[in-house]
Amino acid sequence: MLAADPxxxxxxxxxxxxxxxLASRAATGAFSEEFTAPATATxxxxxxxxxxxxxxxxEIARGTERGAGCTLTGVIRIEHEGVPAWYVVNIGDSRVYLLRGSEFVQLTKDHSLREERLDGGLGGAVATPRNVITRALGSDDSRHDAWLLPIETGTRLLLCSDGLTTEVDDGQLRAVLSIGGRTDAVADELxxxxxDAGGRDNVTLIVIDVVSGGVEPGSSDGPSAVDDGSDTTIEQTRPRRR
Known part of the structure; x- marks a missing residue:
């Protein structure tokens, strides 16, 4: 995991x-080395x-008998055409959620066999194991989904591995994120x-609050001034890992 602006x-x-x-560390390490100081990305x-x-x-996969792979999911702060934006990236079945007022939405789409069968309306799709993923770094298909999302002041983001979402449903996620409070307390509760639900898989999560410097929620007339990248613009927890 990596939680270092941007x-x-x-x-x-x-x-x-x-x-x-090793694969997960290599993936996040590539970004840590590329972005070594707080600043907007390109x-x-x-x-x-x-x-x-x-x-x-x-390279790691080539040195193993059964291969090596990992998901990669998250957000990267950039400025696009003068507007502060999140570059949302996803490979695999880790997730990014957005809380905007009363709206709670999963931004990413799982790259999993279960999701593909659900999308295709196939019988028995719900019974398909959730952990069979169809894209990953190190696999034959390592394509990533990516898009830009305006950064809005007052919004909250959750980034997490499937170890959280298999134990805590969306209703609980929304309830905890909506309570308010500091990001550390929210992450601890999640x-x-x-x-408490079993913790049967690795649980990794990051909670981010945009406290200033973003576009006003629902605004389409352009951004407010963007801060200089100081830590008052984005408040995030230390990442949590079990």
Whole structure:
């Protein structure tokens, strides 16, 4: 995991492979090295970090018998056409959620066999195991989904591995995130609920609050002034891992 402005990323080792911990560390390490200081990113630098992550995980996989792979999901702060924006990236089944007022939405889409069968309306899709993923760094298909989302003041983001979402449903996630309070307390409560429910998989999560410097919620007339990258613009927890 990486929580160092402008990058907030969660990477989870893929089951059935070897060296998931090494693959995850390599993936986040590529971004940590590319973005070594708080500053807005650029699309070109993000692309370079993604390619480096792919190459590093592929190299680790070549040194194993059963391969190595990991998910990579998160948000990266950029400025696009003068507007502060999140570059949302996703490979695999870790997730990004957004809380905006009373609206709670999963921004990313799981790259999983279950999700594909649900989308196709296939019978028995609900019974398909959730942990069979169809894209990952280190796999034959390592394509990433990506899009830009305006950064809005007053919004809250949750980035997490599937170890959280298999134990805590969306209703509980929304309730905890909506309570308010500091990000540390919110992250602690989400972790507690995951562990109390069984904690059967690695649980990694990051909670981010945008407290200033973003576009006003619902605004389409352009951004307010963007802060200089100081830590008053974005408040995030220390990432939580079980």
């Amino acid at each position: 990058c907030f990323l969660v990477s989870d080792g893929v089951g059935g492979y070897e060296a998931g911990d 699309l070109a630098r993000i692309d370079a970090a993604l390619e480096q992550a792919r190459q590093r995980v592929a 972790m507690r609920r995951a562990l």
